[in-house]
Amino acid sequence: MTKFESDIKQAYHNPDKIFSFISNFNNFEHLIPQDKIKNWQSDEDSCRFSVEGIGEAGLRIVDKEPFKTVKYSTDGKVPFNFYLWVQLKQVAEGDTRIKLTIKAELNAMMKMMVAKQVKKFLNMLGDAIANYHYPNH
């Protein structure tokens, strides 16, 4: 397994709010780059979409630990299989740190091709989660 990690991101919110948000794929429309992702279809637990230049992919929530971790895995036909973990750690009131990890089964060739993109994607998603304007209720 090849492991990719995002930088640690900081969100000025408590983890419960972030946790409930990222536990529902219907909220992800706010996180995905609309110019690269097309054909989005989601329900609470799964989503399917096409990435420009790469093809179709699907994700499913496989495990949740309130309000610490949400684990996702690829679902259905995908270019390559991977797991995505989003970990939340509260360091103070209104201060949560976020780390994203992808573990993927990649051969050397694929690894070379996608490593940079995967890392970029993780940081992009991490920023989107950290900077999202969570409603105040």
Place this chain on the structure above:
Amino acid sequence: MSAPHPFNIFWHSELPSTNIKLKELTREKDINEYTVICTHNQVAGKGQAGNFWESESHKNLTFSLLLKPSHIQIQDQFIISKAVALGILKVLEKFDKGFCIKWPNDIYHQNHKIGGILIENSICQNGISESIIGIGLNINQTKFISDAPNPISLKSITNQNHNLKDILSQILESILYYMKEITMGNTQTIDTLYLQRLYKRNGEHLFKDAHGLFRASVLNINEYGHLQLKRSNGDISSYAFKEVEFILNDSDNDN
């Protein structure tokens, strides 16, 4: 999977109303045109002016589509309703004959209601900035418990279950097709097709307005979406939504 389409589709297991949810989203932020909110269980569906729409969980399609048809002027807004109705019919007509539009918002199969449309437009300057198109269609439901007079579903017509997601994507693409016709200026085609598919298009039928019952034939739907009726004595009158109703007489209402 079908060919790539511009729609972003969000399924919710339960929602009070897909139109309300979509409206909330548009208020929260600038969401994309072609966003679609669907639910497996709409618990407080709205019909036009508060009519209730009955839908059994996981059996039917209830969804709302966001369009931003800023090129359509306020006074022409009924053309959207026409495009949507034709889009729905185009898909349903693959399964059977006899589908039609009961002005202004209902989709019928012969004398039975299979679905409804609820369009809510927001206006900016002279154009329509946002059009929220709510659609309810009975697909796989076969038992109807409310006292709605004449419900029917696609399954009761075809005797088989249908895949909700497949039908949804076909309808979305077909609505898009007719919206493009409007953009290309082919509104005449849409007007003609719409008129052809109107419920009780031919012959005289029983109607009721504020003054009581009368017999008339459907003459036209004018540019404002008003129903023009021609009475036996040759008088022509126009009606806005809710100013007139079709009377389903005994021979029609065989449910």
